[in-house]
Amino acid sequence: MAVDLGTANTLIYTVDDGIVLNQPSVVCFERHATPCESTLAAVGSAAKQLLGRTPANLETVRPLQHGVIANVPAAQQMIRSFVDMACPRRLFGRRATFTICVPAGATNVERRAIREAAFAAGAASVHLIGELLASAVGAGVPVASATASMVVDIGGGTTEVGMIAHGSVVCGGSARVGGDQFDLAIINHVRNVYGVMLGEQTAEHVKKTIGTALRNAPVERMRATGRSLEDSLPRTVELTSHDVADALVVPLRHVIDAVRAVLETAPPELVTDVAETGIVLTGGGALLANLDACLSAQLCVPVRVADEPMTCAVRGAGAAASLLDEYAFD
Ligand code: ADP
Ligand code: MG
Numbered sequence: 001m002a003v004d005l006g007t008a009n010t011l012i013y014t015v016d017d018g019i020v021l022n023q024p025s026v027v028c029f030e031r032h033a034t035p036c037e038s039t040l041a042a043v044g045s046a047a048k049q050l051l052g053r054t055p056a057n058l059e060t061v062r063p064l065q066h067g068v069i070a071n072v073p074a075a076q077q078m079i080r081s082f083v084d085m086a087c088p089r090r091l092f093g094r095r096a097t098f099t100i101c102v103p104a105g106a107t108n109v110e111r112r113a114i115r116e117a118a119f120a121a122g123a124a125s126v127h128l129i130g131e132l133l134a135s136a137v138g139a140g141v142p143v144a145s146a147t148a149s150m151v152v153d154i155g156g157g158t159t160e161v162g163m164i165a166h167g168s169v170v171c172g173g174s175a176r177v178g179g180d181q182f183d184l185a186i187i188n189h190v191r192n193v194y195g196v197m198l199g200e201q202t203a204e205h206v207k208k209t210i211g212t213a214l215r216n217a218p219v220e221r222m223r224a225t226g227r228s229l230e231d232s233l234p235r236t237v238e239l240t241s242h243d244v245a246d247a248l249v250v251p252l253r254h255v256i257d258a259v260r261a262v263l264e265t266a267p268p269e270l271v272t273d274v275a276e277t278g279i280v281l282t283g284g285g286a287l288l289a290n291l292d293a294c295l296s297a298q299l300c301v302p303v304r305v306a307d308e309p310m311t312c313a314v315r316g317a318g319a320a321a322s323l324l325d326e327y328a329f330d
Contacts (some may be wrong), residue, residue, distance in 0.1 A: 001087065002317035003079070004101045004131070005114065006180060007064045008156025008284060010044075010078065011314040012086040015322055019311055021086035024048035025156075027078045028060045043081040052199055065251035066176045067103035067131075067158035070104045076117035098123040099321035101131040101313045104160060104174060129317050132162040132169055136280040138316030143167055147272040148266075152259055153313070154285025154294075156180050159255050161262045162326050163270050169209040171266050175258035176256035177287045181251045184205055189247030194237045201283040206239055208287070213252055213294035215245040240291075243288065248288075255285075263299070278302030 005012040005025070024043030029042040031127040041058055042050060054060045063075035087096075098118045105200040111128055118126045136143050136151045141164060143149075155178045162172030173322040179299060190198050198206070202224055210220040221242040228235035259279070263271055278301055281292060286309035296303040306312050 004314035012316040013318040072113045078116040134316035135312040138312030148270040149277045153283040177254040195229045196226040210241040212289040214290040
């Protein structure tokens, strides 16, 4: 089975059943009198619902932040719970091989922690694959080709950029900007312009509903409720897609700068390749409307959004795993 351990979402894929789990990467612990003893209270979407509204005896954590494992024990608990949810132990045999996508920046200590968590969850063997390479495979990029392609994965807390050729990431980079920073930019914009403080989940909902990377798209409107800065009472404002486009100018510039930085340091041959093959966008952030047009206008290269960008990494890891199996049986 393949596991994509993302900052925002964790996905599990099996060759036989496809995507068997797609849950927010959130865990909620119940605190006990003894500080080191805490038990798992909720995981995944049940835990995400508690974010921002957690009772005092509970603690809600996102074990991964900015593409790195910020809380190793919580990440291990989360992996074990998700594997149990996706595939109850009696259903999957002893020979399960796990292929897990890890962020490019994961340290050896983090990699070992992920391996241990996978073994604790019942894995017989564990392969780790870079998230960007897995995303490229899932997006249908010809990764083995000598001609380089560029993949930009916009996740919850990071944007990973890489040029891929000969089956590996030839050069790449990352920036600490992703969907979470888009949400925060919307919160700041609405606070400054309308004097209303939105919650993070409301801002994310606004982004998904009327979000756009370009101002010249037809205007869409929606109502959002937050707390008025004036009297601290609930206040509903009508937001337009132009509000979101204005709010996202700065975080999108960070995404563009990250891509530019990789293009600037890459050997000229690779840049020539990318001018032809273009850029493929993966990750949930790629679902922002008109992002492809915005990037292509700024970078002067063709840009396309992968099919099902949020599941590229896990599907690609699954495909890479079946290749490994083939090799193993040779
Ligand atoms: P990660 O790999 O870090 O777990 P994902 O690839 O799952 O991240 O992407 C999660 C991000 O994608 C979140 O910030 C979420 O708000 C954003 N996202 C999901 N759907 C949309 C959408 N329709 N429009 C804009 N952003 C979206
Ligand atoms: Mg991801």
